[in-house]
Amino acid sequence: MTTTPHNSTNFDPWFANYADRTAQLSASEVRALFAVASRPEVVSLAGGMPYVSALPESLVQETMQRVVRDFGAAALQYGGGQGILPLREQILEVMELEGIHASPDNVVVTTGSQQALDLVSKLFLNPGDVVLAESPSYVGALGVFKSYQADVRHIAMDNDGLVPDALRAMIQRVRNEGKAIKFLYLIPNFHNPAGITLSWERRVEILEIAKANNILILEDNPYGQLYFDEAPPRAIRSLDSEQVIYLGSFSKTFAPGFRTGWALAPHAVREKLILATEAAILSPSNFAQYSISEFLAHSDWRKQINTFRDIYHERKNATIAALEQYLPKLTWTNPNGGFYVWLTLPDQVDSKAMLPRAVKELVAYTPGTAFFADGQGTQNIRICYSYPTPERIHEGIRRLATVVNNELDLLDTFKPVTAPIRQIKPEDRVISPPPNIG
Amino acid sequence: MNRDIRQVAVLAGGISHERDVSLRSGRRVADALKQQGIEVELIDPNHTLFEQLKNRHFDVVWPVLHGATGEDGTLSDLLELAGVPYIGSASGAARLAWDKPTAKVLLQRQGIHTPKSVTISKETFRDYGAAGVLELIEAQLGLPLVVKPARGGSAQGVTIVTEPEQLAQAMVSAYTYYEVALIEQRVVGTEIAVSILDTGDGPVALPPVEIVPRSGVYSFEARYNAGETDFFTPARLSDELATKVSQNAVLAHQVIGLRDISRVDLIIDNDGVVWFLEANVVPGLTETSLLPLALESAGHDLGWVYATLAATAAERSRSSADDSDNPDRGNR
Secondary structure (H helix, E strand, O other), X not given: OEEOOOOEEEOOOOHHHOOHHHOOOOEOHHHHHHHHHHOOOOEEOOOOOOOHXXXXXXXXXXXHHHHHHHHHHHHOOOOOOOOOHHHHHHHHHHHHOOOOOOOHHHEEEEOHHHHHHHHHHHHHOOOOXXXXXXXXXXXXXXXXXXXXXXXXXXXXXXXXXXXXXXXXXXXXXXXXXXXXXXXXXXXXXXXXXXXXXXXXXXXXXXXXXXXXXXXXXXXXXXXXXXXXXXXXXXXXXHOOOOOEEEEEEOOOXXXXXXXXXXXXXXXXXXXXXXXXXXXXXXXXXXXXXHHHHHHHHHOOXXXXXXXXXXXXXXXXXXXXXXXXXXXXXXXXXXXXXXXXXXXXXXXXXXXXXXXXXXXXXXXXXXXXXXXXXXXXXXXXXXXXXXXXOHHHHHHHHHHHHHHHHHHHHHHHHHOOOOOXXXXXXXXXXXXXXXXXXX | OHHHOOEEEEEOOOOOOOHHHHHHHHHHHHHHHHOOOOEEXXXXXXXXXXXXXXXXXXXXXXXXXXXXXXXXXXXXXXXXXXXXXXXXXXXXXXXXXXXXXXXXXXXXXXXXXXXXXXXXXXXXXXXXXXXXXXXXXXXXXXXXXXXXXXXXXXXXXXXXXXXXXXXXXXXXXXHHHOOEEEEEEOOOEEXXXXXXXXXXXXXXXXOOEEEEEOOXXXXXXXXXXXXXXXXXXXXXXXXXXXXXXXXXXXXXXXXXXOOOEEEEEEEXXXXXXXXXXXXXXXXXXXOOOHHHHHHHHOXXXXXXXHXXXXXXXXXXXXXXXXXXXXXXXXXX
């Protein structure tokens, strides 16, 4: 706090000094509402938290004891910016499941794939550059792109994922504007937030479009192994090693607390990524890397993934059943994996404006507007079923139905007066929940 | 007096729209009290609260719960029933302040100006037809208007309406927070907050704080994102106006029956008329809140003041226990 001779006070004396790119880094009234989601009375369908309780505690304990015993000094020390070689080699094994064959030299370990998103954005984005993204897209990625002052353009999806013709049209439109398209950001498997999986045919077609237009693809795949009935198609990266930067993560297949992910990039990009990560954090956590490496080496991690799959499958089923019971007139996606169902509300309902009512009814969700850079999404809600039990999911959806019905009643009261009641305005502030609510 | 206070429970969080603000207020209060050598336990109240209070024997409890859970008088009633010394207003006064329309009526009767307004439940629109009611409101009150939940804080659900077509949406926004809305004529002028402090010798107005949000609207975001609002403490007022503002605020505090601390929000129009907006039973105590700003501007140490409030509350409770035959005990 500073006070001038005129007794003027501003609680942030550096307000005028911040870089332009921080303009959107301020919390909103909506984000503040998520504070209630940490209360056990509230059923939170908001945060994308994995169910880490499914990890046997003994497994984690033994893993970490081995790390201290066998790698103590190394694990506690700074490491190299690219990450430890044993883990990079093991990451190749994980990526084989997605059909990807690569060299450990092209893997860069990062502090969560979130950091990988940040590094790629730092490397490529000048202010005003265009990023193409699905419609909707992952809120964490949108936040990163915005922080580098990118111009995000959303491209339509349908039940098979990103629509290639829409991609072509957007590329043409942006080119006509004379702007630079730096990359196409995709979450092809069990999309966050839409739950949709990009079909194989579309993966091939989208790669062709990208190559024809010299557009890099940023393929983000944290959920690919969390399928329920059948595995999703092979990664786009399995088709081409130069056109794609692939991002992976151990947050959902092991635990987010270790904050470990990776980027698989073409050689030249990889070199820059290493320099960029060293500049940002010196090196990813050695302790976390050794822990994950030990976990992969000594535990049946595939079986653990199966355990997660079963749990999330049951919870997804509970979500769909509850939606069918309590909100039968609405529409939603029905994912074959991952964490999310994308709910579409009646036309006049604004999910962001409705959130305070939901808080009163002790249920939390993430409004759809968090997943768009252009103000869309007011009619949508992302439901995350990964963390609550099936019983809590059932209760949460029941409460949500009360909220929706009360909102409809209220809007119905004012219906004769205005149409549309909802004003779509891009949200400048952070409206997504913090990562640790559940 | 401060030496008698060794352990304070600060209640913060709760389940309300203002939980986040409450947690921030609570942490700041706890830090300030600890600097006075007082042991503080920060408690997020739940179904175990009264068992905890019974088992731990705190000298004083300080509920820093914003929103209905802390400001509508219910918690005060329960603390009184439990015989727990606490800082803050008694339940009756809290109820009067929490309901903005009621507070306005009380003060109007005392000759304090408050913007012309109507109070309408959402059922009213259903029962009498939205179009007609909205038309009546606009015709009689004119524009601009301020629409807000009749009970609430932190500017949540508040909309300034400048065009007729905005009014319906504003009502919907207000009703999202509470089923009754207060619609006031907007008074344009200088926004002032006067914090009141009573450490046992009667309520005293702290220096008025002039609020100048950079966006022009003192919204939730302008309140809690540092840097988005400039404050002038004391407010840039003539001595006469400053006195009038302070007197109005103290009167509001007294008429409603508030206790210990409060914050009264006012607007001074361009003709120098002082208009009462609302009185806050549990004013914000965060890093960007106005009561701590006013205290520091007046040269007070936050920790010392908070510890003194704790001692006052403890003494009050002791006196009240001695006065247990008084039928008015607990309803002051």
